[in-house]
Amino acid sequence: MNTKKLSRPPGRPRSFDPDQAVAIAQRLFHAQGYDAVSVAHVTDVLGINPPSFYAAFGNKAGLYARVLDRYASTGTIPLKEILRSDRPVADCLAAVLEDAAWRYAADPETAGCLVLEGTHAEDPQARAAACQFHAAAEGMIRTYIAERHPEKAERLTDFISLFMQGLSAKARQGYSADRLMNTVRLASRALADELQT
Template sequence: MPSTGRPRSFDTDEALEVAMRLFWAEGYEGASLAALTEAMGINRRSIYAAFGNKEELFRKAVDRYVQGPGAFVEPALQLPTARQVAEAMLHGGVNAHTLPDCPRGCLLVQSALAAGPDSEPVRRDLAERREAGVAALRKRFEQAQTEGDLPPTADPDTLARYVNTVGQGLAVQASGGASREDMHRVADLALSIWPSV
């Protein structure tokens, strides 16, 4: 049955891009509905009709971020060695968190840091996404260990959490204005302790 409502007078893809950038710059709690409607150029009713409530809009914005600026993660996991994976994760993160004409830092990290108790569902979703990232790294490092690319004494879980923690720290530094060059040097230092076979 055809829809009887008025056709949308805005581009949902463009509106989602604007919302993603606002959440990225301000975090989940910092991006009020009033700020979102103003930035997106649409009213609340249109936001609810197109995207659902603020929480659902945020989740869609995070998905867009992961497929856009955060898209370095999947190719990194496919690299042939564990060290190359870690290198691509850290240096790819630095590049993604310092893109020209974009907010600095990581949308997921920014939002997790600023989410208070009233945003528990968002905090939980971000924590689940973070743990899924750690699990993907752990699985890749377990594979590397099985293939003889990591020594038997290396702990894939600890390595995954190490890469994730350093990456999040770099994202926080990026949002605070640290230079790309400085953060690449920090990433190199973090990689200098990588276990060798």
Template sequence: MDEAVETAMRLFHARGYDAVGVAELGAELGIKPPSFYAAFGSKAGLFERALRRYAAGEANIFARAQADGGGVAEVIERTLMLAARLYPERDGVAGCLVLDGARNSADPEACTLTAALRRAGLAALRDFIATERPERAAALADFVMTAMRGMSAAARDGADEAMLTTFAAMASGAFRRELAAEG
């Protein structure tokens, strides 16, 4: 089951939810549609497992940045720099599955799944920033999330690590200034 979820995660990450069909998933997993539905309930059920696996692992950039400690500005800079390093294409996969896996999807269930994880990520950012700047935490968290979404989309469109690193450095500087700003 773990191997199946890992395979599905790679497919969804590489091509997006809508571009991966049940027949292809079944073929990649070596199972026929009745077994697929018995195991996962639906394509969205497998997508949910893939998203949770992805978000709980190395791809949780903010959690990785937080693990090294430091103040808000330092952790946010580390988060953006790590995204710049991880988002460019590697082995046919670019960007972030949570941020881009169901972008423009016609499936409301897939959109709901990714939106819930994005909201959780935004809440984690906001709560962390609030430890230093509670009155500005919501706006600053929105800034970081927007930067991350932009970096993910840019990587999927072919941006390389050098370009994303330059952007991350600029965004980090802007974040530091806004963190220190009054009001």
């Protein structure tokens, strides 16, 4: 995991833009994890004072909730596009894992999955917010599998979820996308075998 601190760009910002602040905070939380980022660090990077921060976001967990919303629309695996009814389930599930491998290892400073890593946060409010996003993704995968393989939906959803947790953790440890993909190929064969029976 890269522990390099992200810092405020040189020069003073023209004005405080909450949307831009959320984008910058997303990189901070993704790079360092929710617990390691303090309000003081966020305000320093954004170039704002604490009252402006609290007026805009309420608290750190409020900012994190905004970050998760942004990540859901810009950085997460596009499950709705990948989980297609006109393709074999095994192929689509393999595509989810492939997308995760490339996405999680694409940027060494923000490796892994922001949501999955957030489910380990010490702060209960932040952890609950991340868990809610994670549960929604799991639910989408489970529903997709259940449409054609109801008897295998729970087991395969657990497999995908556990595998993605591992991909995220290994990406944060510095595994390259190619190295993650080698393991994804093994998982893809296991999925194909399981769904042929």
